[in-house]
Every structure is written in structure tokens, then in C-alpha cells.
Amino acid sequence: MPEQPKIVADIGLVIYPDSQLAAVYGLTDLFRIASEISEAQAQSRPTAIRVSHWRRDPVDGVIGCVYDSHPGQPHKLSHLIAPPSLIMPEKMQSMSGFSGWLLDHHAGGATICSVCAGAFVLGEAGLLDGREVTTHWAFAEELARRFPTIRVDVDRIMIDDGDVITAGGILAWTDLGLSLVERFMGPSIMLDTARFLLADPPGRTQQPYRHFLPRRDHGDLAILRSQHWMHATSAKEVSVPELARRAELEERTFLRRFRKATGLRPTEYAQQIRISKAREALELSNRSVEQIAWQVGYSDPSAFRRLFQRVTGLTPNEYRQRFGVN
Structure with missing residues (x-):
């Protein structure tokens, strides 16, 4: 019987109302591909990344696991990721129902991550207070307005603050996912995963993608x-x-x-x-x-x-x- 892989990270993906499922399933596939590459190349015990999806029940408000790549084992979530939203930030529902849950996991040692408008989920939980963060360049002004204690830098695709990681554009989930693969499985597995996905390795900036959006709603x-x-x-x-x-x-x-x-x-x-x-x-x-x-x-x-x-x-x-x- 082949040896079971060693779980090197236990990553939860937060499915909030109107979250982008393409990012949720894309990250799920990315971590699965990295785990399979690791298993194929392993000369000793292979490693794997455990991925789970978490959703808040609309009736009782309980946040529960609705998918698990390695079911049957108790969770000790190392990372939680809030994906992008399908709608503009000003139309997003309140995410306060996730705030206490995210704070509890953060206090327990989990790294809390966001992609694009997912930063608003972290901001509502108070996890971004006083920090330098990034989001999609088109959402930067609204993020800074809504959470005035944070510093928004949209020139960077990803800002790793240790216990909180924010990633910029809608497709920046690839940068975040590959960075986590590199952290837990090494640069070789990360590069092989990026090649398989035809994705650029982490390290890009948002600058080439930003376009000028002049303010015209100022009333003057x-x-x-x-x-x-x-x-x-x-x-x-x-x-x-x-x-x-x-x-x-x-x-x-x-x-x-x-x-x-x-x-x-x-x-x-x-x-x-x-x-x-x-x-x-x-x-x-x-x-x-x-x-x-x-x-x-x-x-x-x-x-x-x-x-x-x-x-x-x-x-x-x-x-x-x-x-x-x-």
C-alpha cells in the first residue's frame, strides 16, 4: 500500500455571497496539481496540500465545510483565503457573519489571505487595520475610503505581511496559490505547476494593467x-x-x-x-x-x-x- 502523503498545509477557501467560484475551483485545482507533481517526483514520502471549502449556512449562520480534499481528518487550518467577488465592492453584502470566524482562526495561528475584492471581507473583520495591503487597482479608492486606517498599494500584485496576505487583481489567485506552493513544496514544484498551468510565476506588478479612472463624482x-x-x-x-x-x-x-x-x-x-x-x-x-x-x-x-x-x-x-x- 503506497505511503500516504504528508499534509504540509491545510488551506480553507471561503465561499461568501457572490464570491468568484472560478477562483475557488481554480485554487483547488492548482493545489491538487502541485500535490500530484510532488507525488510523482517524490523520492521518499510525498507531500500534499489539503484544500477545503467553507460556507455560511443562510438559515442558522453556522460556517461549515462543504468540500474537503482529504476528508476524515480533523482540520487545523493553516491558511484561509477570501477569493474575489463577482460584483463591485459597493454592492457586496455585509460579511460580518464571517468576521468572528476569521478572527478566531487568525488568533489560532492561521494566515488569512484575500484576492482582489476579498480584501473587503478581511477589512470588515478588522484584520487589515494599520496594515499595508493591495487589492484590484479599480477598488483601491473604495477600500481606502471604507477602512481609513489601512494603506493601499495597488502597484504590487501581492503583499505578504506574515499573518495576513493580500493579492491584487481578479486573477491574482494564481500568484497567491503559486507563492503558497513555493512556500510549502519548494521552488521546483512551484515552477512545474506554473508551467503546467501556463501561468507566470509570482513576482508581477499591477502597474501595466492599471488604467486611469478619473474621479468625476466629486460634485464640484x-x-x-x-x-x-x-x-x-x-x-x-x-x-x-x-x-x-x-x-x-x-x-x-x-x-x-x-x-x-x-x-x-x-x-x-x-x-x-x-x-x-x-x-x-x-x-x-x-x-x-x-x-x-x-x-x-x-x-x-x-x-x-x-x-x-x-x-x-x-x-x-x-x-x-x-x-x-x-
């Missing part, structure tokens, strides 16, 4: 007029006096209100508009970087390249290679 109609003008002209020529004139405000008042409304200075806002236009041109055209730089308002291609890399994390040519459709 004077600033909104200047924003509309900047977008209509692609921000090729930005003059604070002209923007203030269009907003019908004194320059100092305009600058103060613009920063308050948008979170950016006018020059920073203009840069974001220009870089967004440059991204689009790199994705959809074969024009040279020099032509695109000129088209979006930069006469110095070198300065454009430096700014583009600072904003996206990639050079213009690297961005085109990754995202170009031609």
Missing part, C-alpha cells in the same frame, strides 16, 4: 468643466491660468479645489490622460514610439519614455510587445 461642477475640457483636448496643452479661467476660479482656489476633487495636480492629471492615449496607440497601431510621443503631446521622446515607464512599469516597446494586437 467648476472642476468638472475643466476636466471635460482636458479630456476633449487630450490634455495636449495644459495651462493652469486657462484651466482656472474655464472653471471661473482664481488660480490658487482652482489648484486647491482641483487637487481635492481629483486627488491629482493638473499636470499629473494631464500626464495620466496622455499616457492613456499612448497606451491605446501602442496597443492598436504600428506607429513608432517617437510618433506616438509627439501625437500625445511630448516633443522629447526620451522624456516620454521615462514618464511612460514610471506610470506603467514597462518601456513603450515592452508594453507594445505584451499588449499590442497587431
